[in-house]
Amino acid sequence: MSFNFKSIFPFLNLSFAILIGTEALAQPKENQVQISNSVIQRNINFSAEKSICTSSLKLLASEHEFTNATSDEFYFTVNEVPVSGKNGWELKDVTDVEIDLGSGKIITLQGAEDLNKTIQLKITYLLYPDLPIIRKRLEIINLSKTEINIENVAIERLALNYGTTHSWIYKNYARQKHLGPYTGDWDDPLVVVHDIETSVGLALGNESPGVLKRTDVFTSGNQFDIGLSHDDDDYPFRKWIKPGESWTSPFTFVGVYENANDPTAFLNQELNEFVRKHIDSRISKINHIPAFVYNTWRPFQNNINDSIVYSTATKAAQCGYEEFVIDAGWYTTYGISDEHTSWADRCGDWIIDSTKFEYGLKPVFDSISSLGMKPGLWISLTSAHPNSLIFRQHPEYFVKDKNGDYTNLHSPGHAISTACFGTGWYDYIKGVISGYVKDYDLKYVKLDLSIVTSAYIDDPTHSGCYAEDHPHHKDWQESFWVLYERCFKLFDELHAIEPDIFIDCTFETAGKLQLIDYALIQRAEGDWLSNIEHPEPLGSFRARNLAWWKSAVIPASSLAIGNLSLNDSLYELSIKSMAGSLPLLLGNPIDFEDGKVDRIHQWATWLKDMQSTYDFLSYRQDLPGFGEPTEGQWDGFVRINTDTKSGGIIGVFKQESHEDKRVVKVNDLEKDKQYEILKAPMGELIGTMSGEDLSQEGFEVEIKKSSDGELFELRLID
Incomplete structure (x- = not known):
């Protein structure tokens, strides 16, 4: 990572950079923090008017600018008063920070106007080795003598250099295309903005929890916001901060790419690696x-x-x-x-x-x-029944609705x-x-x-906790965050x-x-x-569709998809399909005959061997040429260890298609190395190909049944 401090005044030279944390250089008329790694650079400017904004966001190998100096950088309200990077801020400090494998800077600002003078703000920017992704969060410190509330938080607010006309917005786990202004919700941990004219795009990641996520694109000019729900949303975010205390926001992140006709390659490569290695997933x-x-x-x-x-x-x-x-x-x-x-x-x-x-x-x-x-x-x-001992002894632990009732x-x-986590229920x-x-x-x-x-109740007022005497939340709006x-x-x-x-x-x-x-x-x-309790092949079809939908942005093995059953006559299709997510299979095995038990054991052994050999459950990529699982089509997935390139597994499926054969191609392998293709679970050798040939020519898969699937091992030959 690199960092530069610059002034536009010609008499300042690099010797002054070492004084960045001092009071003397905290307030120049105009200066800049530059954060970069081997592939991406972001310049953050401090103007003579004491505003802060990102003036440049670009890939180092390109001259294309993704943003411009008109952005607010961040936004929130303090006791309903708007505060952004355009208000006056004194630069107090810039320090190095390392969190896990990420490194970057923390910029500390002190409010310089009447509306923000009792606020200290720390902005963390993190970069990761060789990835075009920058992570960001805010810490808001209350320096006043009274409690304040924070709402309408945009952790990241930047102005784009292109607008809605030629932009495709990929929403809902980056799998559905949208045109025009867009406000994202709980189904948008990642939104991609792709400009079809210049073949560039930005991936907007939001690490806020559940129904508190909000990502806005083009709802106010050419800017985007990544942050938390607003005070007029169904599930509003609010945080009360006592004097001398602080609140730290969730992280957001922005990833950029260019020379691509859609975001597929970025999602399967850079984003995939970032989520696997740096999002801090369990x-x-x-x-x-x-x-x-x-x-x-x-x-x-x-x-x-x-x-x-x-x-x-x-x-x-x-x-x-x-x-x-x-x-x-x-x-x-x-x-x-x-x-x-x-x-x-x-x-x-x-x-x-x-x-x-x-x-x-x-x-x-x-x-x-x-x-x-x-x-x-x-x-x-x-959950607790009103007759339970815990409820009778501690009714104060439980959620109140808008009428004050349990x-x-x-x-x-x-x-x-429903009990409230903002009470002693937590310890219980x-x-x-x-x-x-x-x-x-x-x-x-x-x-x-x-x-x-609730996942089943559509009335947003039937949510959160309205109790005003619970120790960890002050009101209904704050209860969402606290819970x-x-x-x-x-x-x-x-x-x-x-x-x-x-x-x-x-x-x-x-x-x-x-x-x-x-x-x-x-x-x-x-x-x-x-x-999912549909009989096969519909059950597996639905499970594969759900895994495809989420796995572009979420680790596939975090997807625990119930409830496919091994009692189904097409149980092997269930096993093959679940290999694309967390292999979770239900059913009543008590009366299984020995032959069926042996066959299931073969599959279980194969899955465990593949995990032991390749750690395939830590990876998943889209199978080139095979899209969303759709009736009348083929679909598939790849779970190749892209770190070692030693191999992994491939899943290929046919869903009521009239085609009996398809060619399967696989990327992300060592081009000059040889790989064996073996059919699961018995390891039948299908062929041997180089990584280059697997990518360019592929191998043929034949499925004669109207709906079925095959799993293959791809093994690097030493």
Whole structure:
């Protein structure tokens, strides 16, 4: 990384650069901070009027400018008063910073006008080796003697050098094209703005949590904003800051590319590498990503007991499963006497149901572990029945609605109330979950149901917490941030207890249908994205479509897609399809015949071998020439280790297509090295080709059935 401090005055030379942190050079009429690595450069100017803005953003190998000096740089309101980079700011300091593998600068500013003089602002800019991506966040410090509120935050606000007419905006995980001004929401952890006239583009990354994300493109002239929801949005962001305290925003990032007719190459290469190595995802930190996971939900749902689990676990182990997760139904709560009470309404006290597990869960989990599988357990994060002991003893822990009543944020079909993470509930549920993790050596926890807003209720006023006496949020608007923040803090503390635990935080907890984003994957390894229970081939088709939709911007192995079943007659298609995300397969294996068990075991062994050899679960790329899984077409994926280029796996699928043959080409290999192509799971040699030939000529795949798929290993020959 490089950094230069310049003044436009000719008598200043480089010897003055070492004084950047001093008071003497904190207030020149005009100066500049330049941040760069080997591929990208950003110039941040301080004008004579004491404003701050990015004057240049470019690739070092090009003269093309992506932005200009008319931008605000950032924006937020303080007690409803607008504050941006165009207000007066004193430059107080510029310091080096290193966070993980990122390095850059922290620019410290002091407000110089009446409206911002009680604000100190620290702006962090981070760059990463050889990547055209710059990350940014704000820290706002309250120097006044009174509490202030922060709203309408644009962490990044830049002016583009082109407008809407020739711009394609790729929204919704960068998979859907939009024309004209656009305001992004919870489904937009990444938005791409591609200019078709100049063949350049910007990727706008937003690491804000859940329904608090907002990214605006061309809604105000040629500028874009990346930040948090506004005060007039359905789920508004607000943060109260006490005197002498500070608030740090989530990160955003901007990536740039050129000489491309669309963003495909950038998404598959630079963005893919950035997310895998630098977004700080939990899936990249865990020592072992499970290659074959079982969950009891389908077909048993809550009708489970020790006998069923023992029998199911025995067969699951024979099938080759690595992890065995007991889903909802293992517990009960005080105050519930009706045996027909639903699984959701039994939440709260988290007592092991002795009518189902007479000797508790310990012998059950001991059995699962003895069979060579890692145990897992389902728990709801904030649900409790009003008759539960915890509710009766601590009603002050629970969410209040707009009328001041206790409420269920999840769905109207259950009697539960939702607890608020901004209360003592946090310590209570932390004790419950961590207790089970430690007592049973759990390696997987599925944490579920709504904590902020519902995936099933469309009324935005039925969300958050309206209580005015909860200790960690002052009002409804602030509750959204607090509920997400403390949920993620809980995940961090669970990881401190068991670093290798796989936290599966469901889309229902995230707050919207099939929602997953950067904020979630930075704190949880996975996200249970859906409950697909269609028979094959429709079930696999839907699962592949969902994986394709999210995996352009989200690590594929964080996509826990339920509930494909091995009881389906086309179960092998299910296994092949799930190899494109987290290999999660459900079903009742108790009555599987030996031949079927052996076949599933072959697939499980192959997946585990591929993971051991290539770490394929850490990678996924689009298969060139194969697009979105679509009826009447072919689709596919590549999971090549692009760091070692030693190989990986390829998935090729046919969905009710009239074509029986397609040519498959693979990029990102060593062009002059030889690779073997082997058909899964038995390793049948299909051919040997160079990396160059695999990219240019490819190999032919034939699928005669109307809907089916094949998996292949690609192996570098030493």
